[in-house]
Amino acid sequence: MLRVGLTGSIGMGKSTTAQMFREAGVPVLDSDQIVHDLYRGPAVAPIEAAFPGVSVDGVVDRGRLAAQVLADPEALKRLEAIVHPLVWAARDDFLKDQEKKGASIVVYDVPLLFETGAEKSVDAIVVVSAPEDVQKARVLARPGMTEEKFAAILAKQVPDAEKRARADFVVHTGQGIEAARREVQAILDELERRR
Numbered sequence: 575m576l577r578v579g580l581t582g583s584i585g586m587g588k589s590t591t592a593q594m595f596r597e598a599g600v601p602v603l604d605s606d607q608i609v610h611d612l613y614r615g616p617a618v619a620p621i622e623a624a625f626p627g628v629s630v631d632g633v634v635d636r637g638r639l640a641a642q643v644l645a646d647p648e649a650l651k652r653l654e655a656i657v658h659p660l661v662w663a664a665r666d667d668f669l670k671d672q673e674k675k676g677a678s679i680v681v682y683d684v685p686l687l688f689e690t691g692a693e694k695s696v697d698a699i700v701v702v703s704a705p706e707d708v709q710k711a712r713v714l715a716r717p718g719m720t721e722e723k724f725a726a727i728l729a730k731q732v733p734d735a736e737k738r739a740r741a742d743f744v745v746h747t748g749q750g751i752e753a754a755r756r757e758v759q760a761i762l763d764e765l766e767r768r769r
């Protein structure tokens with residue numbers, strides 16, 4: 575079973591591209607969704623113990639948590655030490671389940687593939703990319719987004735050019751949905767050939 579890591583910087587079209595893999599019949603594991611589920615379940619107690627006051631009605635409040643960790647690298651490290659092992663366990667369950675089902679390719683959708691070291695646990699890397707001006711226009715169109723927030727998020731991410739350099743495949747999302755879908759299909763064809 576080939577494990578494909580799918581990543582890309584903010585606003586590059588990662589979720590849209592993940593959906594294309596799903597529509598092509600490939601099982602996709604969404605790491606953001608795993609974290610959201612953990613923050614409503616098994617991660618609540620250990621996070622509340624480490625960061626008192628960040629849970630509300632038994633759910634981790636992401637805004638409160640962000641306020642405590644995003645500007646404090648040491649606090650973020652403590653949070654990651656709680657969250658990442660839980661994410662890895664969920665990922666391993668998914669992989670075992672797909673292996674049992676006989677899947678030949680699975681996609682693991684991870685925004686921070688390079689930043690968290692998850693690149694080491696995949697067999698191929700797909701990076702989703704678009705020209706800078708397209709990315710910026712998409713992100714600034716989101717409610718509540720400002721140039722400053724966008725810049726702060728970008729500063730925490732591995733730059734797009736470096737991501738592309740480390741990728742096995744790049745999906746370009748600046749030329750429309752159909753062009754990207756053709757690239758996704760070409761990647762799947764190539765991966766099948768390599769197996």
Ligand SMILES: CC(C)(COP(=O)(O)OP(=O)(O)OC[C@H]1O[C@@H](n2cnc3c(N)ncnc32)[C@H](O)[C@@H]1O)[C@@H](O)C(=O)NCCC(=O)NCCS
Nearest residue numbers: 605609636637639640643653654657661686689727730731
């Ligand atoms: C800090 C949290 C609460 C902020 O949640 P929120 O919904 O407001 O924003 P979101 O998750 O989209 O993150 C916003 C930006 O913060 C940065 N960021 C978040 N987590 C990390 C991290 N572990 N390392 C570096 N940057 C990070 C990224 O640039 C990201 O684009 C949340 O990101 C979190 O719990 N992070 C720690 C867990 C984690 O590592 N998750 C990511 C991969 S498993």
Ligand SMILES: Nc1ncnc2c1ncn2[C@@H]1O[C@H](COP(=O)(O)OP(=O)(O)OP(=O)(O)O)[C@@H](O)[C@H]1O
Nearest residue numbers: 583584585586587588589590591712747750751754
């Ligand atoms: N191939 C494409 N052609 C045209 N528009 C696209 C394409 N892919 C994505 N988009 C558009 O770009 C925007 C961002 O896409 P998406 O939500 O998939 O990005 P993302 O990388 O998952 O974002 P983030 O990581 O910030 O959550 C959306 O408005 C989406 O419709």
